[in-house]
Amino acid sequence: MVKQALVIVDVQNDFCPGGALAVAGGDEIIPLINQMSPGFEHVVLTQDWHPEHHSSFASSHPGKAPFETIQMPYGPQTLWPDHCIQGSFGAEFHKDLDRSRAELIVHKGFRPEIDSYSAFFENDRTTPTGLAGYLHERELNNVTLVGLATDFCVAYSALDAAGHGFDTTVRLDACRAIDLNGSLEAMIDAMRKAGVRLAGA
Numbered sequence: 001m002v003k004q005a006l007v008i009v010d011v012q013n014d015f016c017p018g019g020a021l022a023v024a025g026g027d028e029i030i031p032l033i034n035q036m037s038p039g040f041e042h043v044v045l046t047q048d049w050h051p052e053h054h055s056s057f058a059s060s061h062p063g064k065a066p067f068e069t070i071q072m073p074y075g076p077q078t079l080w081p082d083h084c085i086q087g088s089f090g091a092e093f094h095k096d097l098d099r100s101r102a103e104l105i106v107h108k109g110f111r112p113e114i115d116s117y118s119a120f121f122e123n124d125r126t127t128p129t130g131l132a133g134y135l136h137e138r139e140l141n142n143v144t145l146v147g148l149a150t151d152f153c154v155a156y157s158a159l160d161a162a163g164h165g166f167d168t169t170v171r172l173d174a175c176r177a178i179d180l181n182g183s184l185e186a187m188i189d190a191m192r193k194a195g196v197r198l199a200g201a
């Protein structure tokens with residue numbers, strides 16, 4: 001058992017086939033994640049957890065369509081279809097995800113006015129979620145990330161983990177991407193430059 005944390009990002013119904021913001025092959029990674037998690041002493045889950053009418057939803061901005069970008073006070077924000085609404089089926093973890101060893105669930109995106117891709121910071125990149133403190137207190141200096149989507153919540157989480165000084169690995173074979181306007185290549189590049197170890201490709 002490795003003294004490091006596995007962070008399983010947003011393996012929720014809405015990001016799986018049939019969901020509101022379905023990621024191609026999103027459910028294919030679940031058997032691999034289930035196989036990996038017993039090898040980690042600590043397992044943390046993240047859950048995208050939006051209120052209705054969240055500001056990241058295109059439906060909250062008259063005249064705007066999903067996947068357009070708007071300017072928010074904290075910077076550019078991609079607009080999404082309504083997804084992962086608190087208490088909805090779409091927000092639930094996929095039923096096949098083994099959660100038996102998960103010790104912490106980090107909710108993100110629950111404040112109406114700000115989105116949160118990263119498990120560490122909201123999209124203003126300054127409001128912390130507390131996850132860094134949680135991991136530091138347990139002296140877990142190694143973080144491995146898996147889940148959905150590679151180029152959004154996984155990548156932003158990995159960049160912030162590396163920025164906090166964690167030894168950070170993304171298992172690409174246990175992730176799937178949205179890939180919007182070249183976002184996958186751009187985020188892979190950004191992760192590599194930030195010193196994130198990209199494994200399982």
Ligand code: VGL
Binds near residue numbers: 148
């Ligand atoms: C995500 C877009 C919007 C993700 C969450 O989990 O990657 N992407 N909300």
Ligand code: ZN
Binds near residue numbers: 048080
């Ligand atoms: Zn979201």
